[in-house]
Amino acid sequence: DAMVIQNPRYQVTQFGKPVTLSCSQTLNHNVMYWYQQKSSQAPKLLFHYYDKDFNNEADTPDNFQSRRPNTSFCFLDIRSPGLGDAAMYLCATSRDTSGGRTQYFGPGTRLLVL
Amino acid sequence: QKEVEQNSGPLSVPEGAIASLNCTYSDRGSQSFFWYRQYSGKSPELIMSIYSNGDKEDGRFTAQLNKASQYVSLLIRDSQPSDSATYLCAVNTLMNSGYSTLTFGKGTMLLVSP
Numbered sequence: 001d002a003m004v005i006q007n008p009r010y011q012v013t014q015f016g017k018p019v020t021l022s023c024s025q026t027l028n029h030n031v032m033y034w035y036q037q038k039s040s041q042a043p044k045l046l047f048h049y050y051d052k053d054f055n056n057e058a059d060t061p062d063n064f065q066s067r068r069p070n071t072s073f074c075f076l077d078i079r080s081p082g083l084g085d086a087a088m089y090l091c092a093t094s095r096d097t098s099g100g101r102t103q104y105f106g107p108g109t110r111l112l113v114l
Numbered sequence: 115q116k117e118v119e120q121n122s123g124p125l126s127v128p129e130g131a132i133a134s135l136n137c138t139y140s141d142r143g144s145q146s147f148f149w150y151r152q153y154s155g156k157s158p159e160l161i162m163s164i165y166s167n168g169d170k171e172d173g174r175f176t177a178q179l180n181k182a183s184q185y186v187s188l189l190i191r192d193s194q195p196s197d198s199a200t201y202l203c204a205v206n207t208l209m210n211s212g213y214s215t216l217t218f219g220k221g222t223m224l225l226v227s228p
Contacts (some may be wrong), residue, residue, distance in 0.1 A: 033215070040122070042202070042218040043158065055213060092156055097213040101203075102148065105157040 003027070004106035006091050012112045013081050021076040021109045023091030029104075031097055032074040035067060035090040037108075043090055049074060050097060078111075086113045116141040116144030116207050120219035128227055133190040135222050138214045140184070146206040147179055152221065153199045161201070162188065193226045199222070 004025045013019040021033065031050050035043035047056045049068045062086070065077045078085055088110050092103040117140045127133045135149075147163050150158035164170045164177040165187065176189040186205075190197055200221040204213040 027181075040220065042118070042220045045215060048213070048215065050213065055209070088155075088157075097215065099144075101214075102160055102163060103216055104160070105150075108157040110155075 004091060004093055004104055006089075006106040006109050008109060009107060010110050010112070010113065013078075014080065014114050016080045018089070019078050019111065021078075021089050021091075022109070023074045023076070025091075025093045025106075026072070027095075027104065028071065029093035029095050030071075031094045031101075032068060033092040033094075033103065033104055034064075035092065036077050036085075036108050037088045037090055038086075046076070048097075080104055081111070081113045083113050086111055103105055116205075116217055118203055118205050118217050118219035120201075120203050120222045122220060123223040124225045125222055126225045126227065127193050129193060129195060131193050131226075133193045133197070133226070135188040135190070135201050137188075137205075137207045137219055138184055139186070139203075139217075141205065141207055141217075142181075142184065143208060144205045147155045147177070148204040148216065149175075149177060149186075149188045150202040150204060151199045151220075152202055158202055159209065160191075190224075193224075195226045195228050197225045198224055216222055 033048040034046045050104040068074045093108040094101040149161045152158045162177045174191045178187045202221045203219040204216040
């Protein structure tokens with residue numbers, strides 16, 4: 001089945017220790033998104049790639065970076081995690097960014113910062 | 115700031131009743147609207163999309179859209195305990211970059227009691 005996969009599902013890191021979250025997709029979609037979702041809050045878009053074109057949201061902290069080495073994979077790097085970065089990180093894909101396109105979500109990675 | 119507003123709930127209904135979930139949005143230019151279901155600790159799952167004014171039915175679910183009032187709703191008929199989840203309203207938003215993406219509401223928690 002075509003799907004969006006995220007690894008790991010749970011990640012524990014120490015304050016200030018870099019961490020990388022990964023996302024892969026078999027849908028062959030052009031667009032990949034990273035969202036941050038904290039408890040009882042809306043998913044917050046961090047950035048997205050349209051093919052290799054990177055689009056950073058204005059309020060995404062510099063601490064967050066992303067890489068997309070090929071169509072199938074996208075990585076979220078948190079350079080120096082703080083306690084406030086503990087959240088669920090959601091990867092999503094869509095065929096393109098036209099208004100009607102559905103976004104399909106992976107299962108998420110829950111990040112805990114100690 | 116383009117916003118999507120939902121009552122956080124919880125909305126409590128007995129099994130077999132109709133649950134009505136509401137959402138308002140601020141961007142008059144939005145053309146596409148989505149309802150996602152999110153179980154606790156899980157990622158969002160698409161329930162329905164709607165693009166035209168009026169009603170759209172899919173099984174026990176009916177989405178209603180009124181663009182003039184900037185209002186979209188989701189009705190769940192014959193509610194089941196398995197419907198207990200948070201329902202996220204998402205609206206397509208044209209970003210400054212020229213790309214279109216989704217803006218999510220915080221979600222309404224639905225509790226269906228047996």
